[in-house]
Amino acid sequence: MHLDHDTPFQPHHTHSADPHRPDGTRRALRIGLGGPVGSGKTATVAALCRALRDSYALAVVTNDIYTREDAEFLLREAVLPPERITAVETGACPHTAIRDDISANLEAVEDLEESVGPLDLVLVESGGDNLTATFSKGLADAQIFVIDVAGGDDIPRKGGPGVTTADLLVVNKTDLAVHVGSDLARMAADAKEQRGELPVILQSLRSGEGVGPVAAWVREQLTAWRATA
């Protein structure tokens, strides 16, 4: 994982990925969730919050296309107390806010840590975008790319930075595969082809293990993050 080095002028000044807060304590792990519109990012975030909130101090930053839609979904679902959910306006360009100019997201993450106390994990959800949107390493320590079977089973084959480089690829809504005629085995094989050793999880939030495997992956990341403290 890439981490910025401190400048000699400012031992604890963080302008991006420094793993410490200004007071020198280790900051929260930041995991980005990106992916196309409607692939189930917000539902995955909600499920992760339910799965992890009893074990970890966590918070969510959403990057909506229209301000606050996703944040308000999470608020309605009451997956976290409202003060742990922040929406960032993106000026109609969510990928800019998570990749090219991450300053508003960094402010949001830091404000959450400041206002609700030390956090273990912040989930940063991108606004629904296209296959090219990835998180800056200055913002997210790890990123999950969420696609779904209904978006077309050729998406893993097409690749793109999200599919190819995300730390975890989630193929969501597997319960719909039979209805939309998507070939899950082919999707998994194509993803393997594109991603080499990087993990892929096939997920259905409506059946089976639900968000369990993704939650387990997040727990692994948290363990690793703490181990390097």
Place this chain on the structure above:
Amino acid sequence: MSAGVTAHARVRARPDGRGGTALPVLQGDGPLALRRVRGTPDEAGVLLVGAMSGPLGGDRLTVTATAGPGARLRIGSAAATLALPGQRGGPAEYGVSLAVGPGARLVWAPEQLISASGSDLRVTTRAEVEGDGRLVLREEQILGRTGEPAGTLTSRLTVRHDGRTLLDQELACGPGAPGGWDGPAVLGGRRALGQLVVVDTAFADKPFEPALFGSAETGSAALTPLAGPAVLVTALAPDARLLRRLLDEAGAALGAGA
């Protein structure tokens, strides 16, 4: 500097010791005549009157009003002030200087200032409030008489509390003003503009939330808490009548009927 009229009117108010307010200074000058009118029992009322068709180009008019500690003073005007082009040309200047002492209350709410076509007027309003003094200040600018284009009007409004500037804003409009004044960022074609400022230390404990009034047809106003114990209402309307209605509505919300 062309030789227009120079006049300076002064008002000073202080408690009269019997629960009312005395006016030890009430001094009109030239076209700026002052008259004491009936106020409430604890308050002195003053009207700016006079056969004042100015200010004309070249004139320099000044009003200074002071509400000393504990005084209650309300100043209005008998009629609208009409800025007209002067034969001597050059801009006219109109300065208002208000001071509100601790425990005092000053309402400054003259009738509209109308910037007639061809006129050129520079208005400067400065208000200084001390301690728990309360100021209610209303200004209304009407750009052009009915159906005529605006004159040139520049105004600067500065409000200070205990030496700290809470509000400093200028407006320039009409011929010769910097570009875009009538456009979608500044006035958007509206011809009536008003401000209502209330300074009151009570706002420090009980701040007002921003609020909006009016509509696209009737004009709109925004009530905005300033960075300090003061609130500004900014209103823009198609005409003077609708403007006053907006300011009255916002003033009522503030409990500050001018």
Place this chain on the structure above:
Amino acid sequence: MSRAALLVLADGRFPAGGHAHSGGAEEAVGAGRIRDAADLGAFCRGRLHTAGLVAAALAAAAADGTDPLALDEAADARTPSPALRTAARRLGRQLMRAARAAWPDPALDALAAARPRGAHQPVVLGLAARAAGLTPLDAAHAAAYESVSGPATATVRLLSLDPFDATAVLARLAPELDQVAARAAEAARRCAAEGPGALPAASAPLLETGAEAHAARPVRLFAS
């Protein structure tokens, strides 16, 4: 230092959060006041000579070495809309982050410590320009340009306006941008002798009232 630092500072891709702000253009579009490139030109011209001039003067004064906290207070007094004050401070904080990474400087650190929630963006911009070795006039140019480039970019997105038309609007404003920057730098010089009261305070009522209307909208693309 390098004059080209001005290009870095004024680049629309400088990562300081500007992309999420429309400078009042979203509200003006929503209210029907900007419908085409001509309206955009009138909007930008009005904004340049009001909010733009004030921002340019604050930036120039900060670049000139005037006490940034006094300028921050002067910016408050020139920004009656709390929505705009909040936006200016958020943008100031975001710019502070980028500026400290780009041009580390004790003056930036000191202002960041004194205003942890963010100082007004033009004040930070002026200090950043100073840290980059730029002049007050350079800082004024950057602030003046930002006051119109943000709305132009936002309007391209909001109205699907032809980007060539939007760029032409900015190009045609260039001579007035120069005038505003020069006026701002002159005011900054007077500010050094007379205090922040010498800085311009040009206001745009529709930007102020529109910012409050925008903040009250439940659905919007831009933060301001």
